[in-house]
Amino acid sequence: xxxxxxxxxxxLIEIARTNSDLLVLDGDLATSTKADMFDKIFxxxxxxMGIAEQNMVGTAAGLATLGFVPWLSSxxxxxxxxxxxxxxxxxxxxxxxxxxxxAYAGILTGLTGKTHQDVQDLAIMRAMPNMTVLAxxxxxxxxxxxxxxxxxxxxxxxxxxxxxxxxxxxxGYRFVPGATYQLRNGRDVLIISTGPxxxxxxxxxxxxxxxGIATGxxxxxxxxxxxxxxxxxxxxxxxxxxxxxxxxxxxxxGGLVSEVLSASLPKRVVRxxxxxxxxxxxxxxxxxxxxxxxxxRIVERIRGEIxx
Amino acid sequence: xxxxxxxxQVASQTDLAAxxxxxxxxxxxxxxxxxxxxxxxxxxxxDLWIALFFRVLHIRPEQPDWPDRDRFILSKGHAAVGLYxxxxxxxxxxxxxxxxxxxxxxxxxxxxxxxxxxxLEASTGSLGQGLSVGLGIALGARMRQKxxxxxxxxxxxxxxxxxxxxxxxxxxRYKLGNxxxxxxxxxxxxxxxxxxxxxxxxxxxxxxxxxxHPGRAFEAFGWKMREVDGHDFDDIIAACEAARNDAVGxxxxxxxxxxIKGKGISFTEGNHDWHSKSATAQELAQARRExxxxxxx
Numbered sequence: 130x131x132x133x134x135x136x137x138x139x140x141l142i143e144i145a146r147t148n149s150d151l152l153v154l155d156g157d158l159a160t161s162t163k164a165d166m167f168d169k170i171f172x173x174x175x176x177x178m179g180i181a182e183q184n185m186v187g188t189a190a191g192l193a194t195l196g197f198v199p200w201l202s203s204x205x206x207x208x209x210x211x212x213x214x215x216x217x218x219x220x221x222x223x224x225x226x227x228x229x230x231x232a233y234a235g236i237l238t239g240l241t242g243k244t245h246q247d248v249q250d251l252a253i254m255r256a257m258p259n260m261t262v263l264a265x266x267x268x269x270x271x272x273x274x275x276x277x278x279x280x281x282x283x284x285x286x287x288x289x290x291x292x293x294x295x296x297x298x299x300x301g302y303r304f305v306p307g308a309t310y311q312l313r314n315g316r317d318v319l320i321i322s323t324g325p326x327x328x329x330x331x332x333x334x335x336x337x338x339x340x341g342i343a344t345g346x347x348x349x350x351x352x353x354x355x356x357x358x359x360x361x362x363x364x365x366x367x368x369x370x371x372x373x374x375x376x377x378x379x380x381x382x383g384g385l386v387s388e389v390l391s392a393s394l395p396k397r398v399v400r401x402x403x404x405x406x407x408x409x410x411x412x413x414x415x416x417x418x419x420x421x422x423x424x425x426r427i428v429e430r431i432r433g434e435i436x437x
Numbered sequence: 438x439x440x441x442x443x444x445x446q447v448a449s450q451t452d453l454a455a456x457x458x459x460x461x462x463x464x465x466x467x468x469x470x471x472x473x474x475x476x477x478x479x480x481x482x483x484d485l486w487i488a489l490f491f492r493v494l495h496i497r498p499e500q501p502d503w504p505d506r507d508r509f510i511l512s513k514g515h516a517a518v519g520l521y522x523x524x525x526x527x528x529x530x531x532x533x534x535x536x537x538x539x540x541x542x543x544x545x546x547x548x549x550x551x552x553x554x555x556x557l558e559a560s561t562g563s564l565g566q567g568l569s570v571g572l573g574i575a576l577g578a579r580m581r582q583k584x585x586x587x588x589x590x591x592x593x594x595x596x597x598x599x600x601x602x603x604x605x606x607x608x609x610r611y612k613l614g615n616x617x618x619x620x621x622x623x624x625x626x627x628x629x630x631x632x633x634x635x636x637x638x639x640x641x642x643x644x645x646x647x648x649x650h651p652g653r654a655f656e657a658f659g660w661k662m663r664e665v666d667g668h669d670f671d672d673i674i675a676a677c678e679a680a681r682n683d684a685v686g687x688x689x690x691x692x693x694x695x696x697i698k699g700k701g702i703s704f705t706e707g708n709h710d711w712h713s714k715s716a717t718a719q720e721l722a723q724a725r726r727e728x729x730x731x732x733x734x
Contacts, residue, residue, distance in 0.1 A: 176576070179610070181603035184569040188607070191573020194558070195581055215600070218563045219570060223551055 132293040133325070136268045137230055138163030140275040141200060142170050148279055150196055154178045154185050156203035162232040162289075164202035182207045186215035190225040198226060198279055204238075205231035205247035205288065209254060220284040221257040227285075228278050234264075234288040235324070235375035236403065236420060242410035248403045251323075252380030254286045255353045261306065262352040264288040264324040267297040270350055273304035281306070290375075292413065294325035297348065307354040311363055315343035318431060319367040321360070323349045323382050326375045329417070332424035337431060344431070349382065357389045364390055371399045371431055375422055378402040399434050401427060453670045456526060457487045461701040462730040463522045463535060468715050471539040473547065475713040476705055478592060479519025481623035481667070481696040485590065486523035488673040493681075495585065498528040501556040507585045508558045508574050512567020513592035513621065514548040515713070521545050521554075529556045565598025567591065568618060572608045575616035575689075586681050590619045594626030594645045602658070609659035612687035617680045618660075620651050620691060621667065623698035627712045640698060640707040652693040660691050667694030702727055 141164065145151045154176045159165035168175035178185040182203055189199035201208070208216055208229050220227050233239070236246045254262045261283060265271035271289070278285040297312065312327065313334050322330040327348045334344040347363045349355060364370050370390065372383040383400030390396050403420050417423040421430060460483045468474040490496070494507045511520045518538055525532045530544075537543035544554040548562025559570040571589035578585055591601065608616055624637075624644040632643050652662035661683060665672040673694065680690040698712075699705030702724045716724060725732075 179603075179607055181600075181607060183566070183600040184572065184603035184607055187566050187569025187600070187604070188573035188576065191559075191570040191575075192577040194574060195577035195583075197577055197580075214563050215566055215569065218560060219566055223560050 130293055130296045131268045132291065133265065133268070133271050133289045134161070134163040134232055134291060136271045137232070137275070137289055138166030140272045141167045143272075144276060144279045145171055145174065148198065150198045151279060152176060152192060152197050152199045154189055154199050154201050156180060156182050156185050156201070156207060158203050158232070161204075162202040162230060164230070182212035183215045186212050186227070187219045189227040190219040190223060193226040198228070200228045200230055202230050203232065204245055205234035205250050206245055208286070209247060209250040213253065217257060221259045224259050224283050226282050229284075229286045230289060231286060232289045233291045235290055236408045236416050237290060237292055237375065237413045239291050240410050240412070243407040246408040248375070248377045248408065249380075250286075250288060251352055251374070251376050251382060252384065255385065256380070259284060260353065261285045262288070264350055264352055266324055266327045266348055266350055267294065269296070269298045269300065269302050270304060273302060274350070277304050277306065288324060290325045295328040297327060297331075304350070307351050307356045309356055309359040309363070310348040310350070311345065312348050313344070313346040315345035316366055317342050318344040318369045318371060318435070319347060319363055320344060320371045320373055320427070321347045321349060321363075321382065321386050322373045323352060324375060326373055326422060329422060329424050330373050330427060333427035333431070336424065336428045342431070342435065352382065352385065355385065360386060360389050361394050364394055364396055369397055369399065369431075369434060371401060371434070373401040373422065373427060376402050378404060399430070401430055453487050453491060456491065457483050458701065458728045459730065459734070460487060460519070460522045460526060462725065462728045462734060463525070463532065464518055465702070465716050465721060465724045467518055467522065467535045467538050469721055470536055472715045473539045474518040474715070475515050476711045477625065477698040477709070478513060478516040478621065478623065478712070479522070480700050480702065480705060481698045482516055482519055482590065482621045483523070483701070484668045484670065485619060485621065485673060485694055485696070486519060487526075488670050489588065489677065490523045490527040492670075492674050493677040494588070496527075498524070498556070501529065505583060505585055508571065508587040510559045510561065510567045510571045510587070510589045511549055512561055512571075512589050513564065513595050514561030514567070516592070517545070517547065517549050517562075520549065524556055564592070564595045565600040568601055568604040568608070571616055571618075572604050572611075572613065575608070575613045576611055578615055579613070586615050586617060588617050588619060590621060592626070593620055593622045593624065593651060594629065596620065596651055596654075597645065605655055605658045605660065608689045613689045614683055614686045616689040617677070618655070618689070618691045620693045621696055622646065622651060622693055623696045625698040625707070625709045625712070628709065640709065642709045650693070652691055655691040659688060661686070661688040662691050662693060664693045664695065667696035668700060
């Protein structure tokens with residue numbers, strides 16, 4: 130399937146054809162984020178903001194007061210780390226109708242290394258009141274989320290992986306903010322995941338199933354808001370819950386699930402993700418293996434947890 | 438452009454100096470009442486606000502969401518109490534409401550909150566961000582073919598924030614002639630640096646722009662610069678009108694206003710200790726005398 134960054138560029142164009150208020154603001158990364166596709170079709174609605182992300186966020190908030198719907202294009206790290214105070218004060222505190230296209234989120238960032246890998250973004254953004262935090266798992270979900278975000282009035286953080294991954298959904302998919310998606314059932318273990326990592330979890334679940342460990346997969350594309358009831362229902366059926374995310378194990382999806390379960394359904398939760406360390410430059414397969422996110426490493430870890 | 442009705446009403450308010458004295462008194466009184474807020478920065482900018490709200494800005498206090506209004510953003514958000522005083526005097530809300538400043542459930546938050554008080558164009562307080570929002574409004578105004586001007590007031594210490602210079606550069610790139618920055622150059626920040634033995638007639642500590650000039654920095658990025666005496670109404674108003682008329686040009690304007698921190702009251706002028714502090718009863722009485730305020734206010 131297509132890389133999410135291509136879907137990002139194409140969908141901006143698609144929405145802009147019917148929504149004349151949509152603008153794209155770029156932090157001089159358009160050829161990486163694929164916002165340059167939009168510039169080619171709508172040059173008058175593409176605003177190059179230079180390598181100045183804090184200003185870009187404030188400018189977008191100002192544009193939003195005049196009814197524009199600004200979509201921002203840069204790498205996730207530059208929003209959630211470098212410009213985080215502008216995001217906090219000018220978007221989240223004011224409920225500004227600005228959409229962040231957070232490209233190159235996670236660790237699979239095309240050989241860029243730890244400066245460009247964002248494995249704290251979910252933890253940071255979900256802690257912000259008023260912020261909607263979305264992490265699409267595939268092309269179809271990404272497109273649906275972008276259409277929804279452009280209609281919804283309020284700040285949105287869209288976590289985009291750089292590369293292509295397997296498809297999860299067909300054209301019948303409908304995005305509902307907060308909804309979770311049970312993609313596979315299994316009475317022994319429940320894997321909860323988000324973003325393109327869900328595809329690797331499904332592969333792991335199939336292997337575990339073949340080995341006699343019935344493993345379900347719950348996909349949570351909407352980190353905030355989230356239907357906590359559906360997490361409780363899915364978790365109630367199994368003995369072991371495992372969260373897997375291309376993110377630190379602190380405060381992201383694993384944090385979310387642990388918070389929900391500890392409050393009303395105390396249960397053992399194993400959190401798989403980047404441990405307390407920074408990333409590095411390397412090919413995707415190497416990184417997935419090293420940080421325990423490949424299907425085989427997930428299988429290995431879950432077998433170990435069951436045995437222990 | 439048609440002069441808004443409310444501007445005609447303001448034309449009868451001839452005594453700007455008296456309005457400023459009353460404004461300065463209300464700052465002292467409000468901060469003393471809430472035992473919170475800032476003094477020095479609001480006092481230095483009071484004449485700028487009175488000139489803006491009573492002579493320069495195209496606004497309708499009775500219709501704060503009027504689409505064609507000028508936008509005013511206080512980027513140095515910690516001076517909020519002074520902005521609230523100017524807005525109250527101009528009729529956005531009753532002067533009595535100033536008593537709620539910084540208290541529970543007040544619309545008058547310690548730093549401006551645009552979701553709480555109609556008439557505020559941005560939420561500020563984390564320094565340096567106001568100009569970026571003003572830039573977006575000015576850019577959007579041009580795209581929407583709106584004729585209004587966007588005004589952003591910054592502090593001289595605030596210019597130390599890097600994001601300001603991101604905005605300065607990008608505003609010049611987009612040739613936003615409809616954007617005006619006003620720098621309240623009062624020569625003092627909260628604590629800053631000592632004078633290092635050099636005499637300073639203006640203040641107890643070193644000027645953040647000691648030995649240099651904030652307007653020159655804006656000019657280097659391609660802005661037009663005007664310098665005014667920030668306590669001279671004619672000077673301020675003339676510069677603002679010139680800046681507004683430049684809106685047809687291709688450069689944003691910075692108005693550098695030379696001011697005195699704590700202006701108007703002998704014991705607060707030029708004294709960094711009064712950056713944020715509330716007055717005692719005795720100090721209030723002295724301020725009242727010096728500002729020529731009657732016992733009933």
